[in-house]
Amino acid sequence: MAGTAVRGRLTWQTATVGAVMDETPSVRTISLSVPDWPGHQAGQHLDVRLTADDGYRAERSYSIASAPGEPVAITVERLDEGEVSPYLTQDLQPGDEMEIRGPIGGYFVWDPTGSDGAAPLLLAAGGSGVVPLRAMLRHRSRIGSSVPVRLLYSARSLADVIYRSELDHEADGVQVIYTLTRQQPPGWTGYARRVDQQMMAEVAWPVASPAPLAYVCGPTNFVEAAAADLVALGYPPQRVKTERFGATGTP
């Protein structure tokens, strides 16, 4: 349970939008310039606060998509019935300002300097649950870590895969395994179903020495299934860290 506690008051600060990049038709990465950002760990999140000209405010939490040491970036999936994500993915432009505070959360983080720093990583992503896991992959790459990584990424179709060009060129020691649950391109030979125990048994590191560490992030149903599959394969529950997106948990 030891972790990096977030201490002291988290204050709102003004962030300026830098580059915006469309990852898929409904997902956008937004780089932010934050003058007093205290730094973050791979896997943490931040709060966004928007203020309308009539004073109306809305706050949401988003996973940080960038590695420690990189400029802060978030990746936002548009939920059409949402209030904040349509604005962030369609209306926001470089130079716009918003308020943020963070980083938040110290459990769903990968710390390569910690006692588990050498453990093989099993990352499991459902949809936009890949965002904090991508921060871990970038962190691994930036520090030159050789920790072996397998990423099992469940997406509806190849067009829905976020960070695809980056994931297709991942470094040595990183294997990316897709499962495309709704639509597959012609000639697709990979997985084409929701994550199940057989798939997890084929993909996940065996429970052996060195004991692997699992990070599972996605919608509730995905996380419930993937985490239960890992436990059934013998992963100790305390080595399976989860982050669930409720149906409206991260608009």
Add this chain to the structure above:
Amino acid sequence: MSPISRGFHRRHQEEEPAGRVPPGQYVTHDFPVLSAGPTPHTPLSNWTFSIEGAQSPASWTWEEFQALPHETVTVDIHCVTRWSKLDTVWTGVSLDVLLDAVSYTAPYVLAFCDGGYTTNLPVADLTGGKAWVAYNYDGNPLQSEHGGPARLLVPHLYFWKSAKWVRGLRLRDTDVPGFWEMYGYNMYGDPWREQRYAGD
């Protein structure tokens, strides 16, 4: 002074009921799930609820717990991730009933759970008809992903204080941080004062 987010407007004109949604929250009709690890599944035959740290500790099996006086309450719940859910219906045992079974003077508890989760609360927030150990939701047994077989229900605090899979309370003379509190979440967690994080 907050910067104006150019072009941002309220999209949902549906007015929230006055005085029921704390600052920074929005109403959801779903029941999102947030937990740090896999959902534990403890057989009811192995389940107990214990109060430790009292002069006379107490423990109930599942059957004994079901035989305790219970009540059905309708409450609003508020998650620190910003969703609120109004008029949720729970059945469970009041903490007044449970704490009346032991003699104690400690002012704090650390709730402990299957899966290793803990959270800290003042005893004063558990007594006086404000808190329950709930085992039914909406008339049905509480599902495991929502904390079944039984979870703490302390609706006047952020919902991480309503510990899932609760197995007991440890009475304490001092207030020590639980699981999320160690990671920077607020020691008390009053949604009406927006006490999300340490220092709020």
